[in-house]
Amino acid sequence: MRILLAVGCDQYDYKPLSQLHGAESDAAAIFDHLVTKGWGEYDKARSRLLRSPSLAEIQNEVSAILFNDGRVVEFTFFFAGHGGVKDGAYFLCAKDSDVSKLSMTSLSMTQLFAWLNEAKVAQTNIIIDACQSGGVVHDISTLLNPNVIGKVGSLALSILAASGSDEYAGEIDGGGICTSALLSCLRGDIIVQTTRPTLDLVEVGKVVSETLGHGNQTPVYWGINLYGRARLAKNPKFAQGAPHIAEAWASFTPNEAANDHIRANADKIWGLYISLARGFDADRFFEVLEPLCDHFANEIAIASSFVEGLANTFGPRIRQNGDLYDEAQLYAACVASLMKLIESGNVADQVSQDLIRRTVRCVNEANEALLSQLRQDKYALLAPRSGFSDLYFLPLRVLSVFGWIGAAAQAATLLGQPTLLSRTAAADLVELILAEYSQSVVAVSDEQAPFYVAFVAGCDTLDCAEAAELTSGYLFSTLCDSRGQLAASRLTGDQALAFLDAKISGNYADIDDTLARPTSLLPALILHYHKMGMPDLVDRAIRTFDHVHMNIFTPFTYRSFCDPVVDGINYSYQVGHSIWRTADLVGEWRNIRSKIDDDPALKIASLRVGALLVSLLRPDREAWFNFN
Structure with a gap:
């Protein structure tokens, strides 16, 4: 009533x-x-x-x-x-x-x-x-x-x-x-x-x-x-x-049993809401949400309604902080939490599509806001108290912006609503960042890999081939300078400082446990150079990466791609052993790609977008299905 x-x-x-x-x-x-x-x-x-x-x-x-x-x-x-x-x-x-x-x-x-x-x-x-x-x-x-x-x-x-x-x-x-x-x-x-x-x-x-x-x-x-x-x-x-x-x-209101389960997690939900004042933390969000969604696995309407309710509640709270990319991450995380429940046309699919649209709109608003800020102050991407730490974290920040732009472009296209994202604002922002921050488009961490994959795939939709080529060139050049040495994902501030010291001295012996071994950024760069028709540039420099281990990971099903630990297959290679030139990796990739395409989960648009968004929220995995 x-x-x-x-x-x-x-x-x-x-x-x-x-x-x-x-x-x-x-x-x-x-x-x-x-x-x-x-x-x-x-x-x-x-x-x-x-x-x-x-x-x-x-x-x-x-x-x-x-x-x-x-x-x-x-x-x-x-x-x-x-x-x-x-x-x-x-x-x-x-x-x-x-x-x-x-x-x-x-x-x-x-x-x-x-x-x-x-x-x-x-x-x-x-x-x-x-x-x-x-x-x-x-x-x-x-x-x-x-x-x-x-x-x-x-x-x-x-x-x-x-x-x-x-x-x-x-x-x-x-x-x-x-x-x-x-x-x-x-x-x-x-x-x-x-x-x-x-x-x-x-x-x-x-x-x-x-x-x-x-x-x-x-x-x-x-x-x-x-x-x-x-x-x-x-x-x-x-x-x-x-x-x-x-x-x-x-019917979307939880029954008494569902309500009891929400009540049992009350402190965690409320604590998560309060924490949003400090920004969105995807890991903490998943830590609270995943067990709740798993509990409602057989009650899809209740789980979908619950997740939508969180999005409606948390979104305005995050918006008050002024970081629209954070709000986009919230909606993306809500989509990710529903991935195991999505079937074509069901309520989880419908809710996810709405959340994806919200994600794209937030990225669009964030792009326009950042573009305006950079036109007024070219240092707007620097941290408020930036210093030596930005030598490490600024390259991550730049690739993060690029990755969300690329993901939003693909998401809008997959939903059949490409106009949700302003291509002009996105392209102008990328162009301005490349002009003002070219020295910060640097390969420092394997955490950049999923954002790079999302960006270059999105450039096809945005008609930004030149931007993809420039970004690839800057990353590949700096990766050559470090002879393929990259930091692992999610370093602390102290670990990042130690990595920068090692990068300057060229001696990585004391920080072996913080290096990306194997790396996923290098195979992504090699495959994209092949796509651009420039394999010879890689082949001339590939000796630089002698003995570097590379890895391409694919899950058994992308439905589980948001799990903290994902079951799947690691396709591992070593330069100078199984890989001698670009064509060797491309040949391996074709076999991998055919197996990826066999996953029926990727036939559902909202699930495919969800997997792409997961790679940006949990940047220790890549959405390789983006590479054609």
Whole structure:
């Protein structure tokens, strides 16, 4: 059951609360659109519109909705009027509220959250168009205590607040500025997205915040939902048919056994969420998520909904850090976690395709942002306190950007939506980095191999053959200079420093355990030189790599490619023994490639993209199926 309670309060009995002129009309407009006109498919008999009510009238209505006549599955609460923060808590002011007794005469958000928890509402949307409404975020600790994570309804909450905790909420043309922008999104005057039949409050809140963020008030949006994607309203701009709110949402809500399992992992989930303030850590994410997905292996709908809920919850949190490549990694990791469950057309496939689209969009935004930064400051790729360490880590950073560009280009093409990624911005960014950072396109670590493989394969899609050739040339030249010596993946800072010392002196004897033996970057470079029609350049230099061990690893199935340890075959070679020239490796590669193509998993687009993304998230493996 879906119910809306819309409250608008223009009239106030006690000063200094002034009379308002647009709160009631805002609530009426929201109610009219979502209930009367049916765009929210809320229950018309039980949904309510309150005009300038007393505190008791609000409390009685909330009580009747939440605790009478059956469980509420989805509840949307809209409030327009006065509000304020006192002693770290947020209060909504009713007609009879007295600011001198605010805690006794106003609706505390802490109390509302407690009611929602007790009523076990599966999904709640809260929209507040009032001054200092961003202060509502202070009260979410009531709902987000680790002890209650996993209870039905306790982690399915989305909030849109009209202003920050120290800002006023303005009015225009007889209505709230925030509500006006919200209605523009709900009516389709402002496009939120066109790919899903429903709109959720977090994605709407993001657009509202971006629309109004340059004025005197900045709307705050927030959401946490472990049970799928919330549905605020039908999407008037849905491009694939009539917008609708599916009846099957409840089936995506975990059953009691599934809910108990989520509850048992509450501390890990909450700890992961908190850690996002320091950036996205793919290893930690997989450590928490993989056991949960494995537990739900026979309940694909629940697992898919859970992963989608994490994406919807964690994405906005990461975006606040300002690193869009991190947000792309989150969505990519969510795709990776579903790989074992994907079958063509099933719910895991559908959720994964949506997450892939989000990954590509984030990479696109990140490309455009980084391009703008580099045009203003050519040193923007350097670490904030860069120094000697960037001699090692900057080449990794450059290849990482290239790898995500290449992966995004391939992902968009495989989904049949190549325009998701701006080829112009991607090509311009690569060209600018190669111009300004050519001395940092250096082969230092085998960790660069998966990013290089993804990039050169993506260059076919981006028509960037020259960029692929330049990048290959810089890497191959510097690899020749070090006689094939590369660092292993995932070195610590101290290990990286020791490697740089050895690289400068040419004496690697004391750091043997930190070297890549065998290497995957060298065979990738050799094979790409063959593809470029330049095998003679490699053949003339191949003596430089005498005795260097190379390896090409392929899994038995790419479904398991995200596992910490993957079962498969290592095809190992040594220069000067089994490999004497480019043609020798190419001959071996053709046999390997034919076996890769036999994996049915790679016939499913979302699974193929997932495997590609895994190689960037866990850069100790390469997506060799990219090499044609």
